[in-house]
Amino acid sequence: DVKVTQSSRYLVKRTGEKVFLECVQDMDHENMFWYRQDPGLGLRLIYFSYDVKMKEKGDIPEGYSVSREKKERFSLILESASTNQTSMYLCASRPQATDTQYFGPGTRLTVL
């Protein structure tokens, strides 16, 4: 079974703090993704990575950065958290040969 884990299920941070969200997958997938999920908007892609040290901007990259130093780990960084970044953050991984994405359980981030 593919397993995608995220470092925290719930996180509360203050405005201006630097926030790290970690995602680890155990299936040697090349591709990894970070989404945010908001009611009525579905999932919106923030960043994705198709290889170690490679990253591509998604649809809403502003205010975020990412890091992929190892194949199994993809980190999302909020340099200076703001209240409009309060959301559910979902990480996913995908092997090269398919379109199927495997999702982690999500991190519900609240920025006060």
Added chain:
Amino acid sequence: TQLLEQSPQFLSIQEGENLTVYCNSSSVFSSLQWYRQEPGEGPVLLVTVVTGGEVKKLKRLTFQFGDARKDSSLHITAAQPGDTGLYLCAGVLGQGAQKLVFGQGTRLTINP
């Protein structure tokens, strides 16, 4: 504007009833996926449809891909409380595309 329009966004029906969820776009997709997401979990893939006009069945769930590959539907027969969840459609644009485009989601509640 949403590339994939999903309707309805909310649906609450009684156990035993039938329902259909729609996913529409003006864009052509190389394939389209349906995911289900339960509270506190990430989305899980239900099915992928690839060919225009394709119909796939998963027990009481029937998925159809439009002839022009711009739209899809999910029909549930004799809904049960276990079908409750958030249903998401997601389209792949172009062959080998790295990204999925998600609809807003349909929150389905089946009342006993």
